[in-house]
Every structure is written in structure tokens, then in C-alpha cells.
Amino acid sequence: MRMEFLSLEPFVPSGSNFESSKQLFLDLGFHINWQVEGYAGLQRDQCRFVLQQFDNPGFAGNFMLSVKVTDINRFREDMITKELPKKYGIRMGEITIQPYGKEVNMIDMAGVCWHFVEQ
Numbered sequence: 087m088r089m090e091f092l093s094l095e096p097f098v099p100s101g102s103n104f105e106s107s108k109q110l111f112l113d114l115g116f117h118i119n120w121q122v123e124g125y126a127g128l129q130r131d132q133c134r135f136v137l138q139q140f141d142n143p144g145f146a147g148n149f150m151l152s153v154k155v156t157d158i159n160r161f162r163e164d165m166i167t168k169e170l171p172k173k174y175g176i177r178m179g180e181i182t183i184q185p186y187g188k189e190v191n192m193i194d195m196a197g198v199c200w201h202f203v204e205q
Contacts, residue, residue: 093134095127096151097135098137098149098151098198099138099142099196100140100196101146101194101197103195106195107137107196108137110170110174110194110195113170114165115130116129116130116133117129117130123139124139143196146196146197147197150199151201152203153201153203154203154205155202155205158181158187161190162178162181174195175195176192176194176195177191177192177193178190178193179191189203
């Protein structure tokens, strides 16, 4: 029997406010699968990651993730409708066309750059 790799679940730094960072992802439609002090396993559909209570701006500012979505227009529209950039002080870009697909970038409160890409 062949051994398979099943998933990749990065540990993402929360920045200085773990609870607020966790709430941002809940507002993005993620739910908490499990939680222990300083860590929360988050999931939306098949996308999973571990939010870690960790504040290191140098690290976070150089950490990037690519998240595949089915409808980039709807994703961006939801963020605007929910006023997430204003509510959390995050940055969100316009939709751009990249060689790998349509993309919207979001810089979260820790400084992590999330690349949401339509597939």
C-alpha cells in the first residue's frame, strides 16, 4: 500500500491579539474544530490551518499563504459587505489577474499576506 500525504495545515501567527484574529477568521466563515490555550484549529470547507498565539512582525510580514476559492468576486464582495477591513484594520487589495488565476490579497492583523485565488 502506498503512503499518501493527506493535507498541509500551516501554523499561522495571530499577531498581538489572538482573540481578535480568531474572530476575523470566524467572520470569514471558518469554524473552530478544536482549541487549546494559544492554538485554534480552524476550517472552512476543505481549507484548514492552525491559528497560533504568536506575535513576531518580522516573521508574519514574510509569511504568505495561498487559498483557493471558487468565486473571487463573491469572496471580495463578502469581505466588503461585512466591513471586515474597517472592523479589523486589515488591508485588502483589488482583484488582479495573475498567471495562476484571479487573486485578492489580504494582509491580516499580524501582517500575514493571504492570497485568495480563484480556481
